Amino acid sequence: MTSATDLPGRPREGAPGGPATARATCVLAPNPSAMTLDGTNTWIVAEPDSDLAVVIDPGPLDEAHLRAVVATAEAAGKRVALTLLSHGHPDHSDGAARFAELTGTPVRALDPALRLGGEGLGVGDVITTGGLELHVVPTPGHTADSLCFHLPADRALLSGDTILGRGTTVVAHPDGRLGDYLDSLRRLRALVVEEGVELVLPAHGPVLTDARGAIDYYLVHRAKRLAQVETAVESGHRTSGEVVAHVYADVDRSLWPAAELSVRAQLEYLGEHGLI
Template sequence: MRVALTLLTHGHPDHAAGAARFAELTGTRVRALDPALRLGDEGLAAGDVITTGGLELRVVPTPGHTGDSLSFHLPADQAVLTGDTILGRGTTVVAHPDGRLGDYLDSLRRLRSLTVDDGVHTVLPGHGPVLDDAQGVVEYYLAHRAHRLAQVETAVEDGYRTPGQVVAHVYADVDRSLWPAAELSVRAQLDYLEEHGLI
């Protein structure tokens, strides 16, 4: 067994910073959506099918966490590699300004269609344990986002105007060490609500 290819789900340092060294050690190319992260001539794009070592992966665009987020569908395993689009525990930050909530919701719907139409049962996240109920996880993520969005909308209606104020109100029961990440998501939620004329 040897590493044949390095694929990046997105460019955040905890996923991409070691890619060049890993590629050097394994003698592989690095393929990514973002040209700045590639080593070699080939990138990744929606609909690409990659076959290597008898394994088929289909590239699924899942922007939202970041603008360059991708997932990889493994049809033979009825699984999807999600990077940070879906995590093994907790929920994902929509990393404003690169991440956009509308894109993220569309990506979750795209993943849901994989569970409904393509038989995907397993989520292989970039962080945390394997998840065996892919459809249940996607539905939970969609419901969680809808709930948080409603909370943010209500907070704004109640006079909480700045992202920091909204975080302190909506995420009061969340460990304060997570508030900086929560603020990124709140900024994305506020942008979404403004774009849709809801605030």
């Protein structure tokens, strides 16, 4: 994350937790930090009249949290039948193996190394567990294996770390690439417009009620930062550390290491396009 700026449509109630839509309920993991905001949002998604649920991002290896996810599903009359990962960062995936043991579910992910008894995930895949309709949307950029999930019935997008509920996300270079990330944002914007998506259910931070506004904000923010990095280089700031200190002076220093990953991705992008 590179900023604490509020995004368009951010609810006033602050930290997530509990039902967000008719089909999606959040269980907040107890891992707050500068990078994870309030903590990791583990999402339980299910049709209201079904007894089967899908869990997205079980989160860190925290026994109490993993059991709370199971208990929350059971309290709603649901049995967890499938686990999905938005990407492989530890705050999303470290608890997956233990969660699979607790629930007896397969774990599906884009990265084969993260799958546990389950298939991969890719373009065109639709999750139909318990009558659910959950579309898989590959969105590389934050990481190479990043995914979002479109929930048409609730006009919602489960965005992983591609879009956060507060601030902006890091392009985790070298695995994350800025060109891929910008393409992913444009792809999501088209999806939001064409499918009438209204809500963003992020993996960190509160729900956003203006999906299109949030994506437009991200695109403008990235363009501004890229121009600032280009100007910084032209002014003689050559290393990623020098550029961070110049361009991200308004950002809390605890976030500078993450910002430096994004700067490296920006420098790579500018070099590839012959701009520096």
